[in-house]
Amino acid sequence: MSRRWQETLGPWLVVLALFALWEAVVHVARLPSFVLPAPTEIFATLARFAGPIAQHSAHTLMTTLIGFSFSVVGGVALGAAIGASQVAYKAVFPVLVGFNSIPKVAIVPVLIIWFGIGTVPAVITAFLISFFPIVVNVATGIATLEPELRDVLRSLGASRLDILRKVGLPRAAPYFFASLKVAITLAFVGSIISETVGSNEGVGYLMLQASSRFQIPLVFAALVVVAAMGISMYAIFASLERRMTGWATRGMDQVAYATGH
Amino acid sequence: MRAELKFVELDNVSLTYGGGTLAVDQLDLAIARGEFAAVVGPSGCGKSTLMKLVTGLAPASKGNVVVAGREVAGPLKIVGMAFQNPTLLPWRSTLDNVLLPLEIVQPHKSTFRRDRDKHAARARALLATVGLKGFEERYPWQLSGGMQQRASLCRALIHEPDLLMLDEPFAALDAFTREELWAVLQDLWMQRRFTCILVTHDLREAVYLADIVHVMSARPGRIIDTRRIDIPRPRTLETTFEPQFIDLVHHLRARIAEARVGA
Numbered sequence: 001m002s003r004r005w006q007e008t009l010g011p012w013l014v015v016l017a018l019f020a021l022w023e024a025v026v027h028v029a030r031l032p033s034f035v036l037p038a039p040t041e042i043f044a045t046l047a048r049f050a051g052p053i054a055q056h057s058a059h060t061l062m063t064t065l066i067g068f069s070f071s072v073v074g075g076v077a078l079g080a081a082i083g084a085s086q087v088a089y090k091a092v093f094p095v096l097v098g099f100n101s102i103p104k105v106a107i108v109p110v111l112i113i114w115f116g117i118g119t120v121p122a123v124i125t126a127f128l129i130s131f132f133p134i135v136v137n138v139a140t141g142i143a144t145l146e147p148e149l150r151d152v153l154r155s156l157g158a159s160r161l162d163i164l165r166k167v168g169l170p171r172a173a174p175y176f177f178a179s180l181k182v183a184i185t186l187a188f189v190g191s192i193i194s195e196t197v198g199s200n201e202g203v204g205y206l207m208l209q210a211s212s213r214f215q216i217p218l219v220f221a222a223l224v225v226v227a228a229m230g231i232s233m234y235a236i237f238a239s240l241e242r243r244m245t246g247w248a249t250r251g252m253d254q255v256a257y258a259t260g261h
Numbered sequence: 262m263r264a265e266l267k268f269v270e271l272d273n274v275s276l277t278y279g280g281g282t283l284a285v286d287q288l289d290l291a292i293a294r295g296e297f298a299a300v301v302g303p304s305g306c307g308k309s310t311l312m313k314l315v316t317g318l319a320p321a322s323k324g325n326v327v328v329a330g331r332e333v334a335g336p337l338k339i340v341g342m343a344f345q346n347p348t349l350l351p352w353r354s355t356l357d358n359v360l361l362p363l364e365i366v367q368p369h370k371s372t373f374r375r376d377r378d379k380h381a382a383r384a385r386a387l388l389a390t391v392g393l394k395g396f397e398e399r400y401p402w403q404l405s406g407g408m409q410q411r412a413s414l415c416r417a418l419i420h421e422p423d424l425l426m427l428d429e430p431f432a433a434l435d436a437f438t439r440e441e442l443w444a445v446l447q448d449l450w451m452q453r454r455f456t457c458i459l460v461t462h463d464l465r466e467a468v469y470l471a472d473i474v475h476v477m478s479a480r481p482g483r484i485i486d487t488r489r490i491d492i493p494r495p496r497t498l499e500t501t502f503e504p505q506f507i508d509l510v511h512h513l514r515a516r517i518a519e520a521r522v523g524a
Binding site for chain 2: 151153156158167173245247
């Protein structure tokens with residue numbers, strides 16, 4: 001089997017092996033399904049409740065993506081602002097770290113008081129939780145601009161905006177795309193936390209309802225769907241990353257060649 | 262040197278960095294228009310500080326820096342720069358890297374889109390003169406270190422600056438590539454006759470390339486010797502083995518040894 005095929009099949013085989021192991025453990029240990037349902041049972045449940053699961057998942061996907069879009073826009077804007085200015089970086093960073101240290105689950109009840117039960121708190125939680133990695137990465141990408149390069153540009157009369165546009169942002173792109181992969185999975189966590197605390201729609205709500213009725217296989221079915229959505233989004237951003245910033249990773253393969261004269 | 266021919270003039274310039282380090286002290290230096298000047302000195306003597314002073318990237322604490330008849334108050338816009346690190350942008354092709362200054366410097370900036378083809382033709386011609394014909398569409402990471410440095414020189418010259426500042430541009434290259442690039446740089450200078458300040462610790466490089474070599478003392482740096490290099494151009498690698506050349510290098514070497522002991 002060629003290396004390429006191994007790389008394509010690898011992840012699927014690992015998932016399959018994981019499910020097989022899980023199935024075996026459940027059968028050998030004779031675990032009751034309200035403790036740990038076997039994968040076969042989970043998928044049977046998934047098929048049986050396909051309609052409601054699809055409906056709630058679609059809702060979660062929507063709130064996640066809305067919150068995530070806000071954090072992309074806001075994260076790039078704030079990241080660029082604090083990356084371009086040492087003063088702004090030092091001024092804003094402690095506050096950002098402070099915000100990020102707050103457990104988002106603690107904020108959700110407050111958000112519900114402000115905006116009512118439903119979609120808005122979920123969107124905001126998704127935003128809050130996925131905002132930080134984007135800001136930090138974009139700011140780092142811009143702030144680590146080589147001083148010589150900055151001198152070259154300044155001696156050409158480049159304004160701060162020129163430097164940001166021509167060098168800062170393109171340079172931050174690999175950092176940005178790397179952060180998107182982290183941020184999108186966090187955004188799912190955010191919206192589901194919020195749905196679990198207070199909502200009447202979404203996967204979080206579905207899981208809460210199911211577990212309160214001891215429908216543990218349904219909880220796991222929902223979890224599998226969340227994981228699948230997370231992986232899909234991750235894959236989308238990973239392929240976007242390869243397409244947009246191939247120079248950053250391709251450069252790695254070429255280092256030996258480039259310095260080898 | 263007649264006064265009106267002076268292009269760069271430092272008059273009793275001192276610079277103290279924020280930490281209280283006195284980097285250069287009472288520095289006097291004059292460079293004529295179209296002259297190729299080299300500045301050599303022991304490491305840490307403030308050679309790079311001199312670059313920053315002349316280009317206006319660092320303001321003098323005391324004294325005057327005058328370039329092209331005007332006192333330097335902020336970053337100059339008539340300067341091309343190249344460093345030891347080629348600092349090419351990895352997401353741009355070699356051609357686009359060379360074109361970068363034209364996207365930033367006025368008056369080209371506002372008309373860049375319209376005149377792109379014209380500029381690109383000029384950049385290709387410039388790349389060809391440094392031996393990079395056929396590499397225009399390659400990315401920097403597909404080029405060797407020497408080729409990257411050639412491209413970096415092109416980027417420093419594409420907007421036809423009046424002043425070229427070179428901060429140890431060939432220091433990271435192997436000896437053979439370095440000597441090749443001396444010839445490339447000499448050719449470029451003989452064609453265009455820009456004013457050039459080359460900061461280096463390689464004395465052979467300084468004597469090969471420069472009309473005049475200034476020796477700086479250990480920190481706080483000041484000029485302790487100035488030598489005119491009267492070897493006819495174009496100089497070749499053969500020149501570097503002639504007694505006159507060797508004597509000059511020897512002399513400079515001795516001055517730097519004194520400067521180091523004085524530190």
